[in-house]
Amino acid sequence: MMKPVATTRSAAGISTGMLAVWWLLASEIVIFGGLLASYIMHRLAHPEWAEYASHTNTWIGTLNTFVLLSSSLSAVLAHHAAEKGDGKKAAKYLLVTIGGALTFLVVKSIEWSIEIHHGYTITANGFWAFYYVAAGIHASHVIVGAIVMGWVAWYANQNRELQRVEMVGVYWHFVDIVWIFLFPLLYIAK
Amino acid sequence: MASQNENFFLKYFWSTDHKIIALQYMFTGMAMALIGGYFAYAFRMQLAFPGAEIPLVGVVTPHEYNAFVTNHGTIMIFWVAMPVLIAAFGNYLIPLMIGADDMVFPRLNRLSYQIFLLSAIILVASFFVPGGGFGGAWTAYPPLSADGAYNLTPLGASMWVTAVALEFVAFLMGGINFITTAMNSRAPGMKAFDVPIVIWFIVIASILFMASVGPLIAGAIMLLFDQQIGTGYFDARTGGDPVLYQHLFWFFGHPEVYVVLLPALGIVAEIITVFSRKKLFAYKIVLYTAIATGVLSFFVWAHHQFIAGIDPRMANIFTVTTVLISIPIAEMCFVYIATLYGGSIRFTVPMLWALAFMAEFLIGGVTGIFLGASGADIYFHDTYFVLAHFHYTFFPIAIIAVFAGITYWFPKMFGRMMSETAGKVHFWITILTFNGIFIPLFVLGAWGQHRRIYSYEHFPDLWELQPLRIFATTCLVIMLLAQVIFLVNFFVSMLRGKKAGNNPWRANTLEWTVPSPPPHGNFETLPVVHRGPYEYSHPDHDEDFWPQDAAPAAESAS
Numbered sequence: 127m128m129k130p131v132a133t134t135r136s137a138a139g140i141s142t143g144m145l146a147v148w149w150l151l152a153s154e155i156v157i158f159g160g161l162l163a164s165y166i167m168h169r170l171a172h173p174e175w176a177e178y179a180s181h182t183n184t185w186i187g188t189l190n191t192f193v194l195l196s197s198s199l200s201a202v203l204a205h206h207a208a209e210k211g212d213g214k215k216a217a218k219y220l221l222v223t224i225g226g227a228l229t230f231l232v233v234k235s236i237e238w239s240i241e242i243h244h245g246y247t248i249t250a251n252g253f254w255a256f257y258y259v260a261a262g263i264h265a266s267h268v269i270v271g272a273i274v275m276g277w278v279a280w281y282a283n284q285n286r287e288l289q290r291v292e293m294v295g296v297y298w299h300f301v302d303i304v305w306i307f308l309f310p311l312l313y314i315a316k
Numbered sequence: 317m318a319s320q321n322e323n324f325f326l327k328y329f330w331s332t333d334h335k336i337i338a339l340q341y342m343f344t345g346m347a348m349a350l351i352g353g354y355f356a357y358a359f360r361m362q363l364a365f366p367g368a369e370i371p372l373v374g375v376v377t378p379h380e381y382n383a384f385v386t387n388h389g390t391i392m393i394f395w396v397a398m399p400v401l402i403a404a405f406g407n408y409l410i411p412l413m414i415g416a417d418d419m420v421f422p423r424l425n426r427l428s429y430q431i432f433l434l435s436a437i438i439l440v441a442s443f444f445v446p447g448g449g450f451g452g453a454w455t456a457y458p459p460l461s462a463d464g465a466y467n468l469t470p471l472g473a474s475m476w477v478t479a480v481a482l483e484f485v486a487f488l489m490g491g492i493n494f495i496t497t498a499m500n501s502r503a504p505g506m507k508a509f510d511v512p513i514v515i516w517f518i519v520i521a522s523i524l525f526m527a528s529v530g531p532l533i534a535g536a537i538m539l540l541f542d543q544q545i546g547t548g549y550f551d552a553r554t555g556g557d558p559v560l561y562q563h564l565f566w567f568f569g570h571p572e573v574y575v576v577l578l579p580a581l582g583i584v585a586e587i588i589t590v591f592s593r594k595k596l597f598a599y600k601i602v603l604y605t606a607i608a609t610g611v612l613s614f615f616v617w618a619h620h621q622f623i624a625g626i627d628p629r630m631a632n633i634f635t636v637t638t639v640l641i642s643i644p645i646a647e648m649c650f651v652y653i654a655t656l657y658g659g660s661i662r663f664t665v666p667m668l669w670a671l672a673f674m675a676e677f678l679i680g681g682v683t684g685i686f687l688g689a690s691g692a693d694i695y696f697h698d699t700y701f702v703l704a705h706f707h708y709t710f711f712p713i714a715i716i717a718v719f720a721g722i723t724y725w726f727p728k729m730f731g732r733m734m735s736e737t738a739g740k741v742h743f744w745i746t747i748l749t750f751n752g753i754f755i756p757l758f759v760l761g762a763w764g765q766h767r768r769i770y771s772y773e774h775f776p777d778l779w780e781l782q783p784l785r786i787f788a789t790t791c792l793v794i795m796l797l798a799q800v801i802f803l804v805n806f807f808v809s810m811l812r813g814k815k816a817g818n819n820p821w822r823a824n825t826l827e828w829t830v831p832s833p834p835p836h837g838n839f840e841t842l843p844v845v846h847r848g849p850y851e852y853s854h855p856d857h858d859e860d861f862w863p864q865d866a867a868p869a870a871e872s873a874s
Binding site (some may be wrong): 130131132133136137138142144145146148149150152153154155156157158159160161163167168171172201248249251252255259263287 | 346411414417418419421422465488491492493495496497499501502506526527528529530531532533534535537538541545546547549554556557560564567598614837842
């Protein structure tokens with residue numbers, strides 16, 4: 127399908143795709159914002175949740191924070207390569223980021239298996255309900271991000287649509303930032 | 317430009333053309349409006365003639381009554397007002413009015429409609445599962461909505477939540493498309509204040525929707541988990557909080573009123589300028605007022621919860637913000653009246669609808685002040701007064717403004733004119749019966765008639781007022797029958813109406829410079845804009861309209 131002329135215009139001085147990514151993130155901020163605001167209000171109203179929260183595994187959480195933040199580095203390097211027009215290199219760096227995403231998901235699965243094994247299921251109490259839903263919605267963003275990066279890398283490898291490398295990078299940083307809010311709220315505050 | 321030899325299916329069901337997608341939204345919305353109207357008929361007949369065998373429905377059981385009331389509200393707001401006002405008009409008008417060949421993301425646009433259609437199918441299907449459709453009111457408050465043992469529709473309730481959440485996703489995609497298109501794809505020369513007001517308003521509405529719906533998407537996930545896997549987010553027994561849901565719902569629910577109101581006001585602005593042959597009074601003030609309304613709309617939500625156990629000090633604050641928000645809306649009404657003042661007014665069918673919008677919405681707005689005052693609301697809460705109030709706001713929005721828009725842009729959409737006579741008959745019957753339905757309900761509400769009651773037979777002091785209920789129901793039946801006039805006019809005109817030509821209303825905005833209906837790609841050569849959208853009866857110009865893309869006089873003379 128040919129792109130309409132509309133897509134190639136930029137009356138606002140920013141590329142259409144980038145503009146849409148920013149608006150997408152704006153809508154995501156409100157979704158996570160509503161969820162986290164609900165969690166914080168419950169947490170403040172229920173001092174006993176601190177005890178429930180003490181059963182989360184801070185070490186595994188820290189490991190995943192490290193993995194996720196590191197994966198943003200290769201996303202930045204991919205952008206850098208794309209700016210220079212080196213699509214093949216950009217695609218390679220994106221693959222490294224996808225590797226980070228997969229590592230994050232594997233670690234998360236192991237962590238959840240351990241917790242469910244200990245009886246901390248989603249229905250155990252209010253804290254665990256928020257824990258699984260907040261981290262679960264975040265993890266679904268990691269999955270979507272990894273799939274989209276694979277698709278962008280496929281094009282980038284053929285030196286096509288290189289502007290998308292930056293867009294998926296911005297999305298990936300957002301996924302990181304959400305985790306930076308989740309990690310202290312779910313793992314550190316005890 | 318797409319090839320012209322696409323087959324019927326690809327052209328009408330798999331199209332990425334913004335105009336076809338707009339019509340898909342419009343026809344889906346119209347079909348859903350028929351379902352919503354049928355539900356209204358069923359429960360109003362039950363209220364007027366409790367327990368009677370109703371033609372085309374049969375005897376309405378209490379369970380069905382709840383499902384009808386709930387889904388009437390849900391459908392009319394989420395599957396009629398939203399798709400027609402925002403999605404259909406937004407899709408149709410944004411690229412045409414800003415001089416672009418399509419939306420910026422045509423395939424995202426198609427996906428948005430498909431998800432919307434799926435959500436509509438899920439909602440309708442919920443009536444045919446064991447237990448039937450959800451009956452816990454369109455607001456779906458827990459604990460009633462959260463537990464199948466309470467609402468008796470374990471499957472219907474979850475399908476309802478799923479349908480609503482999918483619909484939100486569809487409109488988020490559509491909204492991103494609308495905002496990005498309007499921001500980035502304006503024709504060369506079109507500055508911010510040359511954009512027609514209706515486009516501004518649809519964009520502001522999309523931003524409001526995007527900024528308010530997130531918490532309810534999170535809330536919908538929580539509600540679905542409460543229903544299906546037994547979490548207790550909204551269950552007080554396990555440390556959850558049912559009032560939290562009310563906050564999440566109304567944090568979205570009140571801005572939502574302005575999400576649908578703004579496009580309606582925008583449609584009215586286009587129509588009154590064209591048919592009073594006058595420049596829109598105070599363009600920038602209208603725009604800033606709309607932005608102020610949007611911002612303020614995020615600080616009024618708890619006026620829906622005055623008696624839900626919120627802190628009375630908080631109720632005071634929300635009373636002040638609620639009464640404040642009537643100021644920008646009143647200002648908008650004054651600006652529109654000032655636009656009419658001294659104009660050469662033409663009472664065409666779209667103009668009648670636009671004027672009726674202002675008159676009827678005024679009643680909705682004024683009665684809202686009674687409810688916004690927390691003291692008065694203690695009495696009025698959950699009575700038919702509330703019901704009549706919001707129908708005086710939503711009916712003008714979802715029905716009157718939609719008829720205004722459809723009758724105004726019909727010539728552009730289908731290339732033919734609608735019948736003025738049939739249009740006027742339909743207009744007057746609809747407006748008179750609308751008032752005939754809801755004025756009695758104001759009276760009943762002030763009398764203390766509570767909402768969501770299956771039959772008033774067992775309330776002696778309310779049963780006395782049964783003639784008012786019968787009158788309201790009679791008016792409703794006449795109104796529904798009158799819609800046949802519209803449908804016949806619509807489809808007959810589509811096939812046999814007088815040819816419209818490019819610009820039957822002698823209007824300025826860019827959509828009227830192209831053939832009716834516009835071809836795929838809209839413009840043969842993409843236009844350049846030279847002036848604002850409302851230069852009617854300009855002293856420096858011979859004709860009483862001056863299209864936005866007409867070259868300035870000096871150049872055209874040379």
